[in-house]
Amino acid sequence: MHETAANSVQFIDLNLTSIAFMFIVGFIGGLVSGFIGSGGAFVLTPGMMSLGVPAAVAVASNMCHKFPKALVGAIKRYKYGQVDIKLGLVMAASAGVGVQVGIKIQEWILKTWGQAGSNLYVSLSFVAVLVVVGGYVFYDACRISKQRGSEEATGLARKLQKINLPPMLTFKTANIRISLWFTLPIGFATGMLAATIAVGGFIGVPGMIYVLGASSLVASATELVIAFVMGFAGTVKWAMNGMVDIRLTLIILAGSLLGVQLGAIGTTYVKDYMIKIVMGTIMLIVAVSRALAVPRYLTDLELMRVGPTTLNILDKASFIFMCLALAIGAVIILGAMWRAKAAEAKQAATVAGPEESYGRV
Amino acid sequence: MESSMERFTPDPQEKTEASLMAKGLSVPAELVRTNRKILVVSQEAGFSDSVLTYATNLAERLGYDLIAVNVGPAAGGQGWQAVPYRQLRQAKFHLKACWAMRRVRQRLAAKGLRFEHQVRFGTLRSVIEQLNHDKKRIEFVLNASAASEAEMLGGVTLPVFTIKAVQGKRIMTQQEIRNWKLIGRTIGWGLATVALYAAVFINSGSIMTYFTRGGLYAALPIATVFAFSYIHGTFAHLVWEVLGIRAPQQTVQPRPTAERPVRRQRPQPRLRLNV
Numbered sequence: 001m002h003e004t005a006a007n008s009v010q011f012i013d014l015n016l017t018s019i020a021f022m023f024i025v026g027f028i029g030g031l032v033s034g035f036i037g038s039g040g041a042f043v044l045t046p047g048m049m050s051l052g053v054p055a056a057v058a059v060a061s062n063m064c065h066k067f068p069k070a071l072v073g074a075i076k077r078y079k080y081g082q083v084d085i086k087l088g089l090v091m092a093a094s095a096g097v098g099v100q101v102g103i104k105i106q107e108w109i110l111k112t113w114g115q116a117g118s119n120l121y122v123s124l125s126f127v128a129v130l131v132v133v134g135g136y137v138f139y140d141a142c143r144i145s146k147q148r149g150s151e152e153a154t155g156l157a158r159k160l161q162k163i164n165l166p167p168m169l170t171f172k173t174a175n176i177r178i179s180l181w182f183t184l185p186i187g188f189a190t191g192m193l194a195a196t197i198a199v200g201g202f203i204g205v206p207g208m209i210y211v212l213g214a215s216s217l218v219a220s221a222t223e224l225v226i227a228f229v230m231g232f233a234g235t236v237k238w239a240m241n242g243m244v245d246i247r248l249t250l251i252i253l254a255g256s257l258l259g260v261q262l263g264a265i266g267t268t269y270v271k272d273y274m275i276k277i278v279m280g281t282i283m284l285i286v287a288v289s290r291a292l293a294v295p296r297y298l299t300d301l302e303l304m305r306v307g308p309t310t311l312n313i314l315d316k317a318s319f320i321f322m323c324l325a326l327a328i329g330a331v332i333i334l335g336a337m338w339r340a341k342a343a344e345a346k347q348a349a350t351v352a353g354p355e356e357s358y359g360r361v
Numbered sequence: 362m363e364s365s366m367e368r369f370t371p372d373p374q375e376k377t378e379a380s381l382m383a384k385g386l387s388v389p390a391e392l393v394r395t396n397r398k399i400l401v402v403s404q405e406a407g408f409s410d411s412v413l414t415y416a417t418n419l420a421e422r423l424g425y426d427l428i429a430v431n432v433g434p435a436a437g438g439q440g441w442q443a444v445p446y447r448q449l450r451q452a453k454f455h456l457k458a459c460w461a462m463r464r465v466r467q468r469l470a471a472k473g474l475r476f477e478h479q480v481r482f483g484t485l486r487s488v489i490e491q492l493n494h495d496k497k498r499i500e501f502v503l504n505a506s507a508a509s510e511a512e513m514l515g516g517v518t519l520p521v522f523t524i525k526a527v528q529g530k531r532i533m534t535q536q537e538i539r540n541w542k543l544i545g546r547t548i549g550w551g552l553a554t555v556a557l558y559a560a561v562f563i564n565s566g567s568i569m570t571y572f573t574r575g576g577l578y579a580a581l582p583i584a585t586v587f588a589f590s591y592i593h594g595t596f597a598h599l600v601w602e603v604l605g606i607r608a609p610q611q612t613v614q615p616r617p618t619a620e621r622p623v624r625r626q627r628p629q630p631r632l633r634l635n636v
Contacts, residue, residue, distance in 0.1 A: 011569060064582060068590030076598070080608060235583060242575030244582045247565055250558065253589055258597040265601060268608035344609060345471060 011057065011245050018051045019251055025323075026065070026255030028330045033256075034073045034263020035333050036279045037223030038201020041066060042286060043326050044252060045198060046319060053248065059198070060238035061248040065256060067231030073260040074224035080268055082217050084173035087208070088225025090180070091187040095200060095230055098191020106195065116300030123297060126197050126290035133206050134283025140210075141276035151272050157213030174214040174222070186211055187226075194230060201227065202283055209276075216275040217267060266333050269340035274332070282329040289321035396475065398426045398499045400492060402485065402513070404506035406431055406457035412505040412524050413465060417474065419503075426475040428496060429465075431458040432506070433482045455480045464540075486515040493517045547603050550596035557592060561585070 012018075025047055029040020041062055048058035077083050110118045144151060153161075157176075165179035186207035194200030201223045208219035238244055267275065292314050298304035299311065306314075401408065401416045408429060420427040433454040434447070462478045469476040477496075481488045485508050493499050504513060504523040513521055561568055572581045601607065 011573070064586055068586045068594075072590050072594040072597075232583075235586075236579060239579030239582050240575055242573040242578070244572065244579075246561065246568065246572050246582045246585060249582070249586060250561060250589060253586065254558070254593065257590065257594050258600065261594075261597050261601055262606065265606055265608055 011247075012052050014247060014251075021047065021051070022248065022251045023255040025326070026252035027259040028255075028326050029252075030069055030073075030256030030259025030261075031263040031266075031333060032259075032278070032282065032326060032329045033069065033201075033224070033227070034076070034260035035220070035266050036201070036263075036275055036282070036329075037205050037220035038199050038227055039282060039329065040256065040326065041198045043322050046322065048248065050319065053245070056238075056243050057245050057248075060235070060241075060243035061245045062198075062252070063231050063234045063238060064244045064246075064249040065252040067228050067235055068253060069256045069260050070224045070227035070231055072257055073264050074221070074228055076261055076264040077221040077224065077267065080221075080264070081173065082221035082267065083225060084171045084214070084218055084222045085225060086169070087171045087174050087183070087212075087214070087218075088222040089229070090169065090183050091190060091204065091208070091222070092226045092229035094184045094187025095191035095194065095204070095226055096233065098188040098193075098200075099195045099230065099234075100191075101188075102192040102195025105192075113301070116297050120294065120297035120301065122196055123290045123294050125193075127287050127294070129193060129197075130202060130283045130287035130290070133202060134280050134287060136210075136280075137206050137276050138280025138284060141273045141280055144273040145271075145277070151215055153213035154210050157211060160211065161213055171214070174208075174212070174218045176213050178212055183212060190226065191230070200230065202279075205279060216272050220267070220275050220279075263333060266337045269344075270333075270336040274336045278329050278332050281332065282325045285321055285325035285328060289318045289325065292318040292321065396426045396498070397423075398428050398496060399423075399501060399503060400489070400496075400499045400519075401427065401429045401503045401505055402432060402489065403430070404432050404485065404508065406433070406454045407461040408465075408505055412503065415524060416503050417469060417472065420474055421472060425500065426477070427469070428477045428479065428492070428499070429462065430479045430481055430488065430492065432485055432488045433458075433480065435483045451482055454482075485513050489513055489519070490515050490517050493519065543599065543603055547596065547599040550592065550599055554589075554593045554596045557589060 022044075025040070025044055029044055032039040044062045044065075045055075045058050048062065049055055053061070074083055074088075078085075106118060106121075109121050113120075153176075160182050161176060161178050163179060163182075165181050167180045168177060169180050169183065170177045186204065189207065190200040190204035193203045201220075204226055205216070205219045205223050208214045208222060209216050212219075214222070235244065295304060295306045295314055296311050299306050399416060399420050401412065403412075408431075413429075416427060416429075419425075431454070433451055458480045459478070466476065466478070479492070481491070485506065489502065499519065501520040501522060502513065504510065504521050506513075510521040510523060571578060572585075
């Protein structure tokens with residue numbers, strides 16, 4: 001049965017352009033996910049599909065590159081003391097349930113409203129979640145950077161931490177003590193989103209920051225653990241069906257392992273609100289990109305009439321915005337790293353002159 | 362306030378230098394040359410990292426210059442007394458010491474410290490005496506060698522401080538070697554990565570047939586990506602390391618631990634009955 005499934009799928013022939021595209025997107029995606037804990041998948045999957053890779057193979061190959069990348073990133077950030085493994089595993093367990101429920105909802109929508117309905121549902125959830133959560137993350141990051149303050153746990157997180165609802169869990173690295181019952185919905189929502197839009201981190205990281213009260217450094221690093229567990233489980237499922245194109249996976253991995261380490265190193269240079277800025281920016285731009293895709297699905301469902309030329313332009317614009325989101329994220333990360341390094345060198349170069357040491361002589 | 366501070370600066374030249382700097386004027390070269398200095402002495406072809414960090418921080422804090430000297434063994438006499446083997450060893454010592462200092466020089470230049478490195482041969486005593494004569498205003502000597510303070514000073518009156526804290530690994534000489542090692546390792550892991558990629562893409566036909574069979578064959582792609590993430594991951598780590606992009610390490614200044622006074626055994630008061 002497996003063989004027939006695999007044989008019916010066309011694996012593409014690789015050329016230099018497609019290899020270069022996947023390597024570069026892999027690198028930038030890796031950089032972003034090493035920094036904010038997730039990302040890259042939302043460009044890679046549609047990108048691969050535009051190269052002619054069947055949807056299932058694109059998703060499977062992408063997932064197969066995601067978990068080793070997350071593993072390498074998580075190990076690197078664990079060395080910097082940013083990963084809370086316990087929190088990651090608790091979240092991953094509930095996210096697993098979320099994924100299953102998410103898939104069931106997808107299937108039900110597919111059955112009821114067909115492919116266009118399913119696409120519309122995906123796009124609308126993208127837009128809704130990303131605008132609300134991304135907007136808040138971005139607003140919060142701007143607020144902190146303007147006040148030049150440091151991160152603090154939100155009022156909500158502090159209230160929830162005070163509620164003693166057993167079983168209480170202590171997360172040492174994240175430095176929080178909170179009831180299991182509050183971590184479950186966050187993990188569940190992460191899984192749901194992962195099943196719907198393939199990037200669970202857009203809920204998981206803000207959830208850990210604003211609801212549980214972890215710092216953005218710890219939250220983004222812990223997301224890598226969740227990504228590893230979920231990516232691994234997903235890959236096993238897809239590989240059992242013979243859908244993983246190992247060539248695609250390895251090309252993306254070639255770029256993303258370089259990127260993820262650079263992103264992880266980046267977190268040690270920059271101020272902690274930079275993670276929120278990058279995340280908020282990417283989420284908002286991706287939201288625009290998905291919003292541009294909505295008219296096509298509405299036309300397919302005959303709820304709206306738009307000409308095919310306009311639809312084509314919108315499709316292209318949507319993909320360009322998607323790439324733009326990733327590129328801008330990467331530019332912000334590299335820029336912040338560059339500035340931090342330059343400031344460090346400048347500080348090292350300032351010598352304490354005799355006056356500074358003795359006072360006025 | 363000013364008059365009380367002047368007591369600390371008996372040297373009139375110092376005052377001119379400081380006042381020039383205070384006015385934002387450039388300090389003439391002859392004044393610069395006579396800035397106060399710390400002398401760091403080692404009998405090896407390098408310095409331990411902690412000693413050098415300590416000396417650097419101290420020089421930075423006090424606004425002193427730094428002179429590092431590696432003192433090698435004497436070569437014997439000239440002419441018929443010359444020993445070629447010793448001369449060869451000296452040449453090697455010189456090369457090694459200069460090589461080790463290359464990196465240190467960059468680090469100190471970034472901090473804006475005036476720094477001089479010398480390699481000399483002979484006894485510690487003669488070298489320090491000579492240096493004290495050549496370089497004016499050496500304020501004190503930091504001893505990074507195994508020699509005792511009495512062995513270091515002959516006819517010179519200078520305070521000598523021996524850094525007794527754990528001196529750490531002697532990385533100054535090894536740093537360059539280690540850097541080469543790092544590059545070597547990077548190339549090694551890079552070759553391994555290329556070999557793996559080549560193995561997969563040359564045999565991509567048969568690999569794709571087996572890897573997409575599904576079922577238990579699912580273990581193949583998963584094992585492959587684990588192997589790649591280990592080998593290529595290590596290579597990627599080393600690439601950034603070689604390029605100097607790494608998490609900033611906090612430089613910890615070694616603090617000499619003060620010796621605690623020995624606790625005396627005091628006689629405990631006891632109740633006694635004198636009947």
